Structures are given as C-alpha cells and as structure tokens.
Amino acid sequence: xxxxxxxxxxxxxxxxxxxxxxxxxxxxxxxxxxxxxxxxxxxxxxxxxxxxxxxxxxxxxxxxxxxxxxxxxxxxxxxxxxxxxxxxxxxxxxxxxxxxxxxxxxxxxxxxxxxxxxxxxxxxxxxxxxxxxxxxxxxxxxxxxxxxxxxxxxxxxxxxxxxxxxxxxxxxxxxxxxxxxxxxxxxxxxxxxxxxxxxxxxxxxxxxxxxxxxxxxxxxxxxxxxxxxxxxxxxxxxxxxxxxxxxxxxxxxxxxxxxxxxxxxxxxxxxx
Amino acid sequence: xxxxxxxxxxxxxxxxxxxxxxxxxxxxxxxxxxxxxxxxxxxxxxxxxxxxxxxxxxxxxxxxxxxxxxxxxxxxxxxxxxxxxxxxxxxxxxxxxxxxxxxxxxxxxxxxxxxxxxxxxxxxxxxxxxxxxxxxxxxxxxxxxxxxxxxxxxxxxxxxxxxxxxxxxxxxxxxxxxxxxxxxxxxxxxxxxxxxxxxxxxxxxxxxxxxxxxxxxxxxxxxxxxxxxxxxxxxxxxxxxxxxxxxxxxxxxxxxxxxxxxxxxxxxxxxxxxxxxxxxxxxxxxxxxxxxxx
Numbered sequence: 001x002x003x004x005x006x007x008x009x010x011x012x013x014x015x016x017x018x019x020x021x022x023x024x025x026x027x028x029x030x031x032x033x034x035x036x037x038x039x040x041x042x043x044x045x046x047x048x049x050x051x052x053x054x055x056x057x058x059x060x061x062x063x064x065x066x067x068x069x070x071x072x073x074x075x076x077x078x079x080x081x082x083x084x085x086x087x088x089x090x091x092x093x094x095x096x097x098x099x100x101x102x103x104x105x106x107x108x109x110x111x112x113x114x115x116x117x118x119x120x121x122x123x124x125x126x127x128x129x130x131x132x133x134x135x136x137x138x139x140x141x142x143x144x145x146x147x148x149x150x151x152x153x154x155x156x157x158x159x160x161x162x163x164x165x166x167x168x169x170x171x172x173x174x175x176x177x178x179x180x181x182x183x184x185x186x187x188x189x190x191x192x193x194x195x196x197x198x199x200x201x202x203x204x205x206x207x208x209x210x211x212x213x214x215x216x217x218x219x220x221x222x223x224x225x226x227x228x229x230x231x232x233x234x235x236x237x238x239x240x241x242x243x244x245x246x247x248x249x250x251x252x253x254x255x256x257x258x259x260x261x262x263x264x265x266x267x268x269x270x271x272x
Numbered sequence: 273x274x275x276x277x278x279x280x281x282x283x284x285x286x287x288x289x290x291x292x293x294x295x296x297x298x299x300x301x302x303x304x305x306x307x308x309x310x311x312x313x314x315x316x317x318x319x320x321x322x323x324x325x326x327x328x329x330x331x332x333x334x335x336x337x338x339x340x341x342x343x344x345x346x347x348x349x350x351x352x353x354x355x356x357x358x359x360x361x362x363x364x365x366x367x368x369x370x371x372x373x374x375x376x377x378x379x380x381x382x383x384x385x386x387x388x389x390x391x392x393x394x395x396x397x398x399x400x401x402x403x404x405x406x407x408x409x410x411x412x413x414x415x416x417x418x419x420x421x422x423x424x425x426x427x428x429x430x431x432x433x434x435x436x437x438x439x440x441x442x443x444x445x446x447x448x449x450x451x452x453x454x455x456x457x458x459x460x461x462x463x464x465x466x467x468x469x470x471x472x473x474x475x476x477x478x479x480x481x482x483x484x485x486x487x488x489x490x491x492x493x494x495x496x497x498x499x500x501x502x503x504x505x506x507x508x509x510x511x512x513x514x515x516x517x518x519x520x521x522x523x524x525x526x527x528x529x530x531x532x533x534x535x536x537x538x539x540x541x542x543x544x545x546x547x548x549x550x551x552x553x554x555x556x557x558x559x560x561x562x563x564x565x566x
Contacts, residue, residue: 006367010375013364017382020443021389023408024397040408082288089285101286111297112552114504114525115545118532119303122317142296145289203390205507210533222392226511236400247393254388
C-alpha cells in the first residue's frame with residue numbers, strides 16, 4: 001500500500017516535470033485544426049512537419065541560429081582555454097597571491113550580472129561595440145569563466161599527481177606530461193564544464209536584449225523567440241516548432257553528455 | 273616536487289583570466305557605482321560629460337514609495353518561490369531514495385530534461401499552456417468543473433500573472449535542487465537510518481534528527497543559490513509580462529531594467545542595481561552564517 005502510494009506520487013512528479021517539454025514537441029507536430037480544437041488531444045494522431053517548415057522559413061531564422069551558435073561556441077571555447085590555464089596554476093603550483101586569486105574566482109562566481117546591464121551597455125556604446133557579436137561573446141565568456149575555473153580545478157585535483165610525476169620520470173617534459181597524461185583524463189571534466197557554459201550562453205537573454213539594438217541581424221535565437229507574436233502572430237504550432245528547434249540542441253547535448261560525465265577514468269590508475 | 277616556484281609561470285597562466293575579469297567584470301561594476309552618483313540620462317549618454325550629484329539618485333529612490341513597493345514585492349516573490357522550491361525538492365529527493373531503480377532513473381532523466389530546457393523556450397511553452405482560449409490549463413480547470421476559467425485571461429490580472437510566473441520559476445528550479453539534494457542524501461550511511469528505526473523513530477523524527485543536521489550545509493547552499501537565482505530572475509518576467517499588469521510583477525531587476533532602458537534614467541537604474549547587490553550580499557552572508565553555525 002505504501003509502495004503504491006510512493007510510486008503514484010513519483011509518476012505524478014514525473015508527468016509534471018516532463019509535461020511542458022512534451023507539450024511543446026506535441027503542439028509542434030499537431031496539425032493546426034487539432035491545435036484549435038476545443039478538446040485537446042494528447043497524442044500525435046496525425047503528425048505534420050508543416051509548423052517546422054513555417055518556423056525555418058521565417059525571415060532571419062538561419063541568421064539567428066548561426067549567431068547563437070557562433071556566440072555560444074566562441075564563449076565556451078574561450079572560457080575553457082583560459083580556465084584550463086588558470087586552474088592548472090591553482091591546482092598544480094604554489095605561488096604568492098594564489099589564495100587571493102582563488103577567493104576572487106569564488107566571488108566572481110556570484111557576480112551580480114543583472115546589475116551590470118547598464119554599465120556594460122554604456123561601455124559597449126563608448127567603445128563602439130554595440131550590435132557586435134564579439135562583445136556578446138566576451139560577456140558570455142566572462143559569465144561562464146569563474147564556474148569553469150572552479151570546476152576544472154576540482155577535476156584537476158582529482159587526477160593523481162603521481163601520474164604526471166611518473167610521466168616526467170619516464171622522460172616527458174612537464175608540458176608533454178600534461179598534454180599526454182592529464183589532458184585525456186580531464187576530458188570528462190571539460191565536457192561537464194562546457195555543458196554549463198553552453199546552456200548559459202545559449203539561454204542568455206538580458207544582455208543580448210541590451211547590447212543588440214539597431215542591427216536586427218545580430219540578434220540571437222532567444223530574443224527572436226521572445227518576440228514570437230511579431231513573427232508568428234497566434235500561430236501556436238509554428239511558435240512551438242520554433243521553441244522546439246531552439247531547445248533541441250540543449251536537450252540533446254544534455255542527454256548525451258550526462259552519460260559521459262563523472263565516469264571514473266582514473267580508477268585503478270594508481271596502485272595502493 | 274611542486275614546491276613554491278619562484279617563476280613567472282603561474283602569473284602568466286592566470287593573466288588571461290585576470291585581464292578578462294578586470295575588463296568585463298570589475299570595470300563595469302566600478303562604472304555602475306560611478307554612474308549611480310552621477311546625473312546620467314539620455315543627454316549624457318549621447319553627449320557625455322556627466323556631472324556628479326552625490327547621493328541624489330539614492331535619495332530619490334529611498335524617499336519615494338515606488339522603490340519600497342518593488343522591494344517588498346521582490347521579497348515576497350523570493351520567499352514564495354524559494355519555500356516552494358526547497359520544500360518540493362526535499363520531498364522529491366526523499367522520494368527518489370525510496371524508489372525502485374527503474375522509476376528512479378526515469379525520474380532523474382525527466383528532471384535532467386526539464387533542467388536543460390532553455391529558459392525562453394520554457395517561458396514560451398507556459399504562455400501557450402496558459403493561453404486564454406486554447407490553453408491547456410483553462411481546458412483542464414473547466415473540465416474539472418471550474419466553469420469560470422472558460423476563456424480566462426491569465427495575463428490581464430496582476431495576481432494571476434504573478435502566480436503563473438511562480439509556477440514557471442518553480443518548475444524550472446526544482447530539477448537542480450532535487451538532483452543536488454538527492455546526491456547529498458545518497459551519501460548518508462544506511463546504518464544511521466537503521467539504528468534510528470530500531471530506536472523507534474518515526475519518518476519525520478528521522479528526517480529532523482539525522483537527515484537534516486547532516487545535510488544542513490547542503491540545504492544552506494541550495495537555499496542560497498535559489499535565493500540569488502529567484503531574486504535576480506529577469507528573462508521569464510520580462511518576456512511574460514514586462515513587469516505588468518500594473519507593475520504587479522515588477523521585481524528589482526525588472527525595475528532597474530525598466531527605468532534604465534525605457535525611461536533612459538541610467539543613473540537611477542545604476543543606483544537600483546547597486547542597492548540590489550548590497551541587499552543580496554547582506555541576505556546571503558547572514559543566511560549562510562546562521563545555517564552553518566547552527
């Protein structure tokens with residue numbers, strides 16, 4: 001009896017959690033007459049791709065897609081490289097000022113980005129970087145950087161120092177030891193952190209709203225989607241198709257990476 | 273082997289991060305602080321040459337009624353959301369520990385999927401769910417016998433819009449909190465529970481006297497993160513209601529954005545932003561200290 005109650009509650013939570021995502025995809029595949037019928041259907045009886053065609057052919061769709069991708073990938077790669085250097089200095093070296101730097105990184109993780117919209121807008125304006133994807137990439141890079149440093153440092157700490165030392169004893173330079181031994185072991189860590197960076201940059205809405213003003217061709221998908229009424233009017237099928245196309249990369253990446261994150265690659269690498 | 277190195281290498285390695293932080297974080301923060309003490313509106317934005325006016329902007333905010341209304345609304349907004357998020361997540365995490373493997377994995381995947389759902393995509397879906405004529409929520413409520421929801425326009429009423437936003441933000445935030453708390457729960461040794469059960473503890477007693485004390489730091493962390501996240505939450509509100517109707521959903525970040533970008537009062541917007549930073553910092557530090565000390 002208790003078991004039954006527990007499982008019922010679990011199923012209820014499961015359905016509530018998944019339903020908005022399901023409803024988005026379902027509406028995107030439903031023919032318009034089903035969407036507009038007074039009694040909703042909960043199963044794609046007669047799936048259609050019409051709404052996806054409408055969304056893809058909407059003016060500027062591919063430009064916004066490309067912008068979102070460029071900004072996101074640029075910010076994530078930049079953050080990974082810069083964070084890798086910094087986290088190596090924290091995890092593997094002792095130097096004056098290290099403690100201060102670590103605290104600064106932790107503090108930066110809680111940076112009040114929403115409060116910086118106005119000054120970033122004014123700085124971008126003063127430096128002629130309004131309507132530029134470069135400025136947007138820079139901001140997203142900085143938003144994700146502190147978290148990336150902290151996480152990569154954690155992953156680096158988990159890789160036994162003995163592995164690097166063994167490689168150096170075997171004649172590798174410190175650089176080669178890092179490249180051949182540490183870097184491959186760090187792969188899951190790099191994936192996990194890039195996932196967070198991807199979600200943050202792909203999602204970002206406030207800064208792109210403030211920094212991209214006149215040149216509509218520099219907008220990204222979230223801004224485009226938020227103005228769906230101007231694009232699709234009351235065509236909810238096309239709106240949900242656009243939302244699905246926007247959400248799909250994040251959802252796929254998440255399901256794909258979730259499996260690879262946290263596998264114990266170093267288990268058994270060091271004996272006793 | 274990695275003793276304190278007297279080389280310049282570590283500094284070279286952190287240089288890009290430091291430069292990035294200085295230009296894109298410290299400088300804007302400094303700029304916001306400066307502008308909050310200046311007369312900085314449309315004219316100064318175009319021509320430059322802003323003059324310092326001391327505490328005028330802060331005085332204008334603190335002596336008016338609007339700022340205090342917004343502040344109170346933000347506090348209510350944050351409290352309602354965080355209580356719901358932490359309460360529901362704790363329940364879900366406790367439930368997950370007791371579930372069979374299959375159902376638990378299914379639930380974890382569902383939570384991960386909801387967590388990965390982009391904010392604006394989720395916001396658009398909720399607009400569709402709460403749509404007045406064809407929205408599923410109204411259909412469900414009418415089917416359940418609440419005839420008054422036939423064609424009900426959620427976004428025309430302040431309280432209703434506020435409620436929809438709470439549902440949206442709670443739905444978006446629960447997955448992270450639930451998965452984190454669940455991960456914490458799995459670290460508690462089963463022996464502790466067994467001995468408590470043998471001593472005759474009820475479920476609630478076990479939670480209060482074993483689970484909660486052990487996970488107190490984790491609860492503090494999750495609650496603090498949610499406080500920051502909910503208090504700063506902007507895109508959902510802006511897309512759904514732009515702070516309306518009748519300012520019913522204007523929280524601090526929406527207020528700062530509105531007076532800066534709509535009214536071109538960059539000075540006043542910066543002052544709001546600085547006050548937000550100070551308020552959040554005070555709330556967080558006191559919250560964390562109290563939770564950790566107990």
